[in-house]
Amino acid sequence: MKYLFIVFVLLMACSDSTETRKQRLLAQGNEMVVKQDYDEAEKYFEGALKLDSCFADASNNLGSLYFKRKEYGKAVQYYSHAISCRQQYREAYFNRANAYYELHEYYSALADLSALTKVKDTSTVFFLQGLIHTKMRSFDAAIADFDKALKLDVKNAEIWVNKGIVLFYQKRNDEARTDLLKAIALNPKEPNAYNTMCLLEASEGHYIEAKDYINKALALRADDAYFINNRGYINLMKNNLEDAVADIDRSIGLDPYNGWAYRNKGIYYLKMNQIDDALRLLNKAETVDKYIDNLQFYLGECYFKKGDKQQACAHYKLAFDAGELDAVEFGKLCK
Numbered sequence: 001m002k003y004l005f006i007v008f009v010l011l012m013a014c015s016d017s018t019e020t021r022k023q024r025l026l027a028q029g030n031e032m033v034v035k036q037d038y039d040e041a042e043k044y045f046e047g048a049l050k051l052d053s054c055f056a057d058a059s060n061n062l063g064s065l066y067f068k069r070k071e072y073g074k075a076v077q078y079y080s081h082a083i084s085c086r087q088q089y090r091e092a093y094f095n096r097a098n099a100y101y102e103l104h105e106y107y108s109a110l111a112d113l114s115a116l117t118k119v120k121d122t123s124t125v126f127f128l129q130g131l132i133h134t135k136m137r138s139f140d141a142a143i144a145d146f147d148k149a150l151k152l153d154v155k156n157a158e159i160w161v162n163k164g165i166v167l168f169y170q171k172r173n174d175e176a177r178t179d180l181l182k183a184i185a186l187n188p189k190e191p192n193a194y195n196t197m198c199l200l201e202a203s204e205g206h207y208i209e210a211k212d213y214i215n216k217a218l219a220l221r222a223d224d225a226y227f228i229n230n231r232g233y234i235n236l237m238k239n240n241l242e243d244a245v246a247d248i249d250r251s252i253g254l255d256p257y258n259g260w261a262y263r264n265k266g267i268y269y270l271k272m273n274q275i276d277d278a279l280r281l282l283n284k285a286e287t288v289d290k291y292i293d294n295l296q297f298y299l300g301e302c303y304f305k306k307g308d309k310q311q312a313c314a315h316y317k318l319a320f321d322a323g324e325l326d327a328v329e330f331g332k333l334c335k
């Protein structure tokens with residue numbers, strides 16, 4: 001019995017040592033994350049997983065490292081492994097939902113968030129649901145999500161901004177303006193509020209006010225491709241074409257996947273009467289994002305200038321269906 005007891009103690013000591021070592025590696029990895037030394041952090045987390053292949057915290061943190069590197073597919077793999085090791089791992093479910101969102105796998109993201117709301121309602125869960133429903137063009141659902149988030153965190157400017165954006169998409173400008181100004185009052189350094197106010201004012205033809213708002217956004221985030229593109233759009237509408245194309249080209253250089261910039265470059269070519277170039281850019285914009293505002297109208301304008309009224313009216317009809325042309329305007333263009 002004496003020998004059995006000694007062996008048992010030694011095994012327990014070894015087990016404790018393994019637990020201590022993996023927790024130490026996890027802490028060291030977290031420390032490297034704070035220092036933004038992600039390569040070193042990865043080594044510590046992988047070391048912890050070598051000691052315990054089902055160490056959920058290390059797997060979750062590796063997922064977050066890959067998320068920071070924008071390797072969202074790998075992030076999902078590590079988050080999924082963490083969940084398989086710890087079925088009720090809320091942080092991993094939420095993190096995986098974020099990764100699915102970036103991968104445009106919206107239904108998978110909503111499924112993860114649904115699992116979380118069954119346990120406890122949080123503003124961050126409802127906020128992410130709102131972002132997903134916005135991407136899915138389910139605007140009423142998005143507003144409902146943002147309202148739920150605001151009930152839990154009414155002073156969060158970012159939630160007010162995103163609700164305002166959806167209201168703007170729905171052309172509910174007065175309500176959108178109210179929410180966006182509320183966001184600015186809560187956080188005067190929230191650039192997305194100024195950017196959306198720029199778009200709202202521009203949609204109503206108030207280009208002086210729009211330019212003032214976009215300049216405020218750029219003062220807070222000077223290298224934002226979307227903000228620069230929107231300043232280019234304001235210059236387009238004011239026929240400051242040289243300044244406009246400089247901004248639009250810079251925006252495309254910063255973010256070659258921004259369909260709105262290609263639309264604006266198409267408008268520029270349309271104004272320059274370079275119709276084939278305009279069509280090429282507008283069609284590229286549609287390939288990137290078919291929901292871009294006024295895209296069908298400008299395609300119609302291109303075909304109208306080419307003398308192809310049948311094609312022009314097909315696009316004008318799509319613009320009319322999207323609420324971008326009223327019945328009187330549509331009737332004048334396509335009698």
